[in-house]
Each structure stands twice: as structure tokens, then as C-alpha cells.
Amino acid sequence: MKIALAQINPTVGDFEYNLSKILHNISLAENEYADLIVFSELVLCGYPPKDLLLKRQFVDDCYKYLNILKDKISSNILVIVGFPEINKEEGKPLFDSVAVIQNKNIICTRQKLLLPTYDVFDEDRYFEPGKVVKSVELLNKKFGLSVCEDIWHDDLSWSKPRYHKDPIAELKEQGIEILINSSSSPYFIGKPNLRELVLKNCAKKNHFPIVYVNQVGGNDELIFDGNSCVINGNGEVCTKLKAFEEDFKVVDLDKLTVQEQSRDCFVGSSNLLAMTQGSPLEEELLQAVILGLRDYVLKCGFKKAIIGLSGGIDSALVAVITAYALGKENVTCIFMPSRYTSNTSEIDAKQLANNLGVSLKTLSIEEPFKVLLSVLSNEWEDSNTSLAQENIQSRLRGLMLMALSNQNGALVLSTGNKSELATGYCTLYGDMCGGLAVISDLPKMMVYKLAQYINKKEDKELIPKSILTKAPTAELKPNQTDQDTLPPYEQLDKILNKYIEEHSPLKDIVKNGISKETVEQVCNMIDKSEYKREQAAPGLKLTSRSFGYGWRMPIAKRYKEEI
């Protein structure tokens, strides 16, 4: 029995485009005499469609294109596609379903049974969980059809609900011989390993093969890594599709051969540790950011990007990634010095732009800064204008980037990292300006690691050594460094990991050898910066908990945790 795995990159709401991709993959499968082809979850409309699902017209359009697809399948090949199915009974108006199509007929549908409503997921907002667990007889075999979360019942990670039932166990009881899973399972660092482990465990426990097809591509803050695969009944990987790219493969289920050995699995809190120990996760992370950035820019209808280059590590890394993602000819860098900008910064920014082959323009903020200080000087209420002056510089830079963007149609990319966004060490409407915050889910230590990895991979100092070694500074006042305000990044990032990714109590965080004062200071900064994050640009999700959809904290609150 030959099964095709179609790992495609749909665009949310672009039915014509998604349909054409689906039809193309079906014809590839037919050419290879596949008996069945599997697509990812909600492939017809793209995942996640979010509140588009609340529009009656959108759901009608899903049905319209499902019917067009159905009518175009005139052969015997079985096609499994994800789509939002109308629920005619009580409960939420939709199911998250797959349809099995053959010969211009929808043979059957199956509904997702476990709905994730945690972290970035809001599926209970739209969907009713499926009521019926029922195997399907296809090609003289008993198949189990499942959707994404359905196979995650046994997941050992820390933040999941304890579901009431295990639909896969029920399917097993019904005697299924093969499990199909259509997924749109988003990336975070270590997730591909975690997911593979979940799939292996599931196959091994139940002694049946799993055909797993995941979405690939970036949609807003989420990056789907693909990594579709076939696992045999011993829990071994027999076929693996590409990571972070579209891919297509046909496998003969009767002739499976083991393709690769188990990799070590880094999960959750150990991710950061794994990174700092130089694990192979840097390459995965780099590919994720490139894909997420490229798809956000292109799916938003842009081609070019504009970046404020400071001479520091964050904007340097973003410039490199953007050049990888969009091509150097589509990247414009702007260097905007002030009276506090060092010579080193200018040299480093120019060297980097030169190394990358991207255009670099210099626009001083000094004149407008002076004029603004003079306009405002009569209105200062006291002599302490330091914070206001720092922010004016940052906001002038934001204003100039936006003006250039308004004029030339390039998307401004924001370059702040997670350590800054967490602690509020950033200026709202200043360096936070941009359509996408490329690395706002990357803690500072990981920014360094990724930059070092890139130089190693390129086998040259693509990012000038000086950028990697000098002390981080915002250069908004004389002789400023980040560590005037923040504890050392090694400590800071450890606290962030515990406080944000794991929601750890403060009293547990101090057990990591960090002083009570430092933990309190950092967590207090995090709590007080909610208002900035509320207005932050969308940022690519790279860790197990990013700000954005996965982080919903009240702003007007007064909660103080005791240690």
C-alpha cells in the first residue's frame, strides 16, 4: 500500500492558492501510483485561521473549495484533507475535521477529539470536540484518522491539560492497523525532537505504524516546521520529510525500512541548557527564524525589509537572518548615530553591511534630537530628564525608519531580543517599532549563541568579532551599558526561562543560585512591562512560551509575589 505525504505551506484564507497546491500534490501522488495521500490539518484554509472561522462567509467558502476539490478528484486515489466542518448539533458551530475523498465523493469525515486551549491555542473558541471515535475501512485495512492533538494524550511535558480520554487507545481497541495524523503543530526550540518522541512512543505502545503529516511555513507568530514522517510499529522512523520546507514523499507501507536512529530529546527547561552546551539545536533555530521571517514578509505582501543597524549584536543578527530570508538585494540597513554613538559602533555596522552586501545608509538623529530638546525644554517639570531624553532618541530612530518604510514600501523589522522585551529594557514606539519582531522570543544568551553558530557555519567572521565581544549597550547616554540596569545576562536569562516559560514561583527560582534581590528585581521588571508588550509587534515564537498569543497577563493589576 503506497501512501503519499504532502507537506505544503498554505496561506491562511487563500483558497485558490491552497487548492492549487493540493491538486499539484495529488497529481504527483497519482504519478507515483499512490493509493492514498495525506494533507495537514485545516490545509484547505491554512492554520490557524483564528477569528476568520467566526465569519459565516469564510466557512461557506471552505465548503465551496472542498466541493471544487472533490469534483476534481476523478481517480481512485484516496485524499485526506483537513477542513472546518459545520456542527449541526449542539455546541460550538464547527469541528476541526478531515475528509476522505475519492472519485468525486466525500466518503467520510472524522473530527478532532482533543482540542488544545492553552499557550497559543484557542481551539475551544471555535470548535466542538468530536463525539465519535470510529475507525475507517480503507484499502482493506482498518485505519484510524486523527488530527494533531489527538495523539498528544500521553505527552509528558509540563503545561498540558490532563485530557479525560485517549482517543488513540480507543482506536486501538477497535483494532486499527494504521494511524493517520494530520497536524498543524507549531515549532518551538526542541519541539521537533519532542514530537518525534511522542510519535515513536505512540507507535511502539500500540504496535501500529503512524503516517504523520504536518503543516510547514510561517503564519503570523507561529512557525510550522514540517518534519512529517512515517514511524513503524516498533517506534522507528522509516521516512522523514524535510524540516522548514515543503516536501512530498510516497512510502510503501509494506516495505518500510528504518531510516534513522533516535536523537536525544531536549524538552522544555532543558532547551536553554542544551543551547548553551552547543547542541545541534542552533541549526534548527536558524532555519525556523528564516522561514518565519520570510513567510511573514511575503504573506503580508511585502518583498523588502528595512532594519535599523546599531552596531550591536541584536540588529546584526537580524540583518544576517533577513539577508538569508529575503536575499541581500531586499535588505536596507539604516545607521542612525547620535552624540552617544561610539566610533566602534559605526565601524562595526559598516563592516557587517559590507560583509552581507546589503545597502547601508547613515542618517544622523542629532539635529532633530537637538530641536526636540529645545522645544521641550520649557515644559520639563524638573531637572531629571534622562529617561525622557533616552526615549526621544530611540523614538526618533523609529520615526525615521517608519518614514522610509512609508515611502519605499519596505517592512520595518524590529530587532529587540526577549531579555529586553521581558524586562522592558526597550522603548515603546522607539526600538519596538516594526511590522515583525524577528528575535523577540530569543533570550540574549541565545542571540550570542546563534550569532556564533552562523560565523562557524559560514567559516568566517560574517558578523564582526567586535560585535560578539564588546559589552552590550543602548548608547542612549554617555558610557551606558546594559549591565548598569540589568543583572548579567547569564543570570537574567535563567530567571526568564523559569519565570516565563515555566511560571515558576520566585521561591523556586532563587534555588538556582541567584540572589533573592536579583530575582525580585528582574521579576518586578517583567511584571511592570506588560503595557509595553501589549503594544509590541508580533514576534516569532521560538521558545515553549513566547509573549503574544501564549502570554495573556492583566496590565492593571497589583500582584506581588513573596519569596
Place this chain on the structure above:
Amino acid sequence: MKIALAQINPTVGDFEYNLSKILHNISLAENEYADLIVFSELVLCGYPPKDLLLKRQFVDDCYKYLNILKDKISSNILVIVGFPEINKEEGKPLFDSVAVIQNKNIICTRQKLLLPTYDVFDEDRYFEPGKVVKSVELLNKKFGLSVCEDIWHDDLSWSKPRYHKDPIAELKEQGIEILINSSSSPYFIGKPNLRELVLKNCAKKNHFPIVYVNQVGGNDELIFDGNSCVINGNGEVCTKLKAFEEDFKVVDLDKLTVQEQSRDCFVGSSNLLAMTQGSPLEEELLQAVILGLRDYVLKCGFKKAIIGLSGGIDSALVAVITAYALGKENVTCIFMPSRYTSNTSEIDAKQLANNLGVSLKTLSIEEPFKVLLSVLSNEWEDSNTSLAQENIQSRLRGLMLMALSNQNGALVLSTGNKSELATGYCTLYGDMCGGLAVISDLPKMMVYKLAQYINKKEDKELIPKSILTKAPTAELKPNQTDQDTLPPYEQLDKILNKYIEEHSPLKDIVKNGISKETVEQVCNMIDKSEYKREQAAPGLKLTSRSFGYGWRMPIAKRYKEEI
């Protein structure tokens, strides 16, 4: 039997403060010999606690303060308080519960059975629905204890899920004589009427009285309107607590007297119509905005606000509301003219500030504007710099307001209306700057209605007539008016109401006598402005669907609806 209704305004996470309010109300109830006192949903931690509920320490603290409260109740009075209860079985880790406390004992708890996960609500993210529907014997009567959504099963409005069971019907079958409902039910225009209707219908259908206690106060974008009440078994209102204020009342359930007649009920799509027909909803709306604004400012730790006054209607209305909410001494207005600012604008802004008795400062943006144009002029890629120039002006104003705020600690209030935010007729990092967007859920026509209502109520031209009558303009280029870019606001707001509040298909919107071209133009503008709203300041929810938590649209999408 005497029952006390305690309608208080808790602050999310401020356990000490909330506890002291609770204890104070208990002592008031004891003084009036009440047998039982009812508090609102999750009163102990404040509603909505959002992702604070994911912190183990936060839940531990809820239990800590529940126990402190319990130990302080040494009398026979029965106390019903809302708190997050740990779920020790499968499923989500918490229940949304009420505890009944008496004589230092927790007698029992009951769990919320229907969990809203739609619009602004995310309760399935945190809570497991209660499993058991069970009446409670108190004071020799059979009570039903319910939480908020539990009584909304029969709600006729358009956007609710069809729940599988009606917990109130089950309690009725168990023979309850009185229904208690602890709520945190947020406001939108017409909601108090809708809610009263739901309560009346429920009481009438089941022939039992309902004691309904709602939270009051603003928490981030949500405003809780109070309006707690007692309804008799005929569905008549016998006691009504204040709207938009804390309140406390003791009622004798054996001596209920009908207090007020039914009011007409305006719901959903008819709200806007009701407003434009001069219904009594303006007063309700005004009180809502005042409360929401005041609580946001105070609960965020601010006392003063700063507003950019343009001479137009939006900033005028916001200035008036802010003076009402915080006191005129806490409002600073800044007038920031450019070369395009008319004399009328200056006269109107000054007149308004004078009428309000608030301080007004004038800061011209002309010099910094000129300098920025000269710095940028070498970088313009072509001659079409109009949009960029308009945005620079708006962003300079935002920058100056933020600089003053940074220096004097007053919160910047953003003054844009919903019609602008919907269509993207506003500048990101410009006029969108601010800690709170006071009227960003108020369509332009309602802005006018509310302004007119205020003048009528004040019986004078508090808002100068010229502001109410002149053509709206952003004054960012010569002779500009809003209607150069937008259709007439009467049409625009009708489209917004259908497209946003009701998610209506375009083909239904054109049935309202608006041309296909206008509907397509406006809806296209709405779709394309998602990226601006993603970075907008939180805005007070005033309609049945506001942007913010109740509106979760993808940005990188390509969905085009056909008419």
C-alpha cells in the same frame, strides 16, 4: 431571610485590598443582621486574572487568603465568595468556584458549569467545567449556587455557543427555592438591559427568586457595570444596586416588593440604532467610559493623564471624560500645531480647555518637522512623500506626548475612535500612542452623540459648538477632511457594525442600501489594518465586539470575500 448583596470593585491580584473590602462588607451585613452575604465571581483575586491563574504561586495565594478570610468569619453569617478552586481530578487544573463559609468553616463549594470561551472570554484556557449539579441546604431552604454564565443557557443573542445542558433546569428539578448567581459580567452598550432580561426570564420560567451579584469596576479593557439585583419568582425586579459604583444592600427575601418596571431591551445590532435615535443609553455609556478610564489609570498606579488636544471632536470628548474621571486638576492637554493647523482648531482647543478648567500647553511641531524633512529628503526614493509626511507629523506629536509623560509621570491617553481604528485611518506610533485608548471602541457617530449628550446634560456648550459642527479632519495636509479618504460616517459606521460586531457577509451588508463599492472599500480597509490594531493600546470595550481580546484575526493572510 435577609440576604446581603456586596457589589465591590476588586483589583486583580491585590489580595490584601480585596480581602479588606470583603471583610468590611461582611461587617456591614452583620450589622444589619443578614443571614447570608453574596460576593461576585472570583472576588478574592479579581476578575479576570487571566494567565496569573497559570502561576502555581498565585493559586496558592488565593488559598492562603481564602483561609485567612475563613478564619475571620466567626459568626453564623453565611458568606459566599468566588475563588479559583484546584481540580484534583483529570482535566484543567482549576474550577471557577464559589465557597460557602460559616463559623470558620468552608461548608461547601460549587463549580461553574458553563464556561464562556468566546469574545473576550478564555475560560476553557484555565478552568474545567464543574461536573456535579447539586443544590445546597442553607437556612432551611434549598439553594442553587451558580456562577455567571450558568444562567445564560437560554440567552437569545447571536454569538453564543449552544451549550449541551442547562444547569439551572437541573437545579430546578432538584427543587431549589432560591437561585444565587455570582457574576463578573462585563459591560457593553445595552448589556445591562439584556442581562436583566435574561435574569427575569430565568426567574419567571422557574418560579424562584434570583439573587444576582455582579462585579463592578474596570479591569484592563473590560468594564463591569454592577447592576446587581434581586428578582422575584414572577420575574420582577425587587432590588437593584447601583450601576458603575460599589454598592451594598440587604434584602429580606420574605418581604420582597417590586421596585421598577421593565425597561425596553436594546440588544446587539439594534444598539447603534438605539443610540442614534436618542435612547437613554448615552448616560449608561458615559458612566461606563468614566469608570473604565478611572480604574485603568488608578489600578496601573497613575493619578494624572496627558492628552493631545487637536481641536477636533475625539480628543475633545476624551478630555471631558478624563476631567470627569480624574478631576480637572489631573488633566494636562497639549496642543501641537503644525503648518496645516487651522486657526479654528486653536480657538476650539483653547475654548474647550478653558471650559473644562484644565491646563493647556502649546508645543509646535513645526521646527522638528522641518528638520526631519531635511534629514530625510536625501533618502526619499521618489517624489511621492505625502503619506510619509503626514505620518511624521502624527509621530512627532506622539513622541512629544511620550516625552512629557516620561518626565512628569502622567499617563498618555490615546483619543482615536473605532471608525478610525477599524479602517486604519490613524498613525501607528503617532496618534495611536498611549497607555489606554479611551474611545477606540466608539464609532464616530456615537462620539458625536455622546458629545451632544454631555452638552445637553451640562446644559451648556461645554464642548464648543464649532467642534460639533465642523467637518472632521486630521489636518496633516492642506484642506484635508476625513471624507477625502472615507465614506460618510453614517455609512461607514453601519458597515462597521455589521462587519465587525456581527461578522456579516459582505453580500448581506450591501442589503442595507450601501453601494457595493463602498462596502468593498471599507471592508478591505478593515482587513488591511490588522497590523495596526495588533500594536494598538488597550481600548475600553463598549460594544458587543471590540478590537483587542475579542477580535483575533490573522495578519499574514489572503482572504478576499466576494460579494
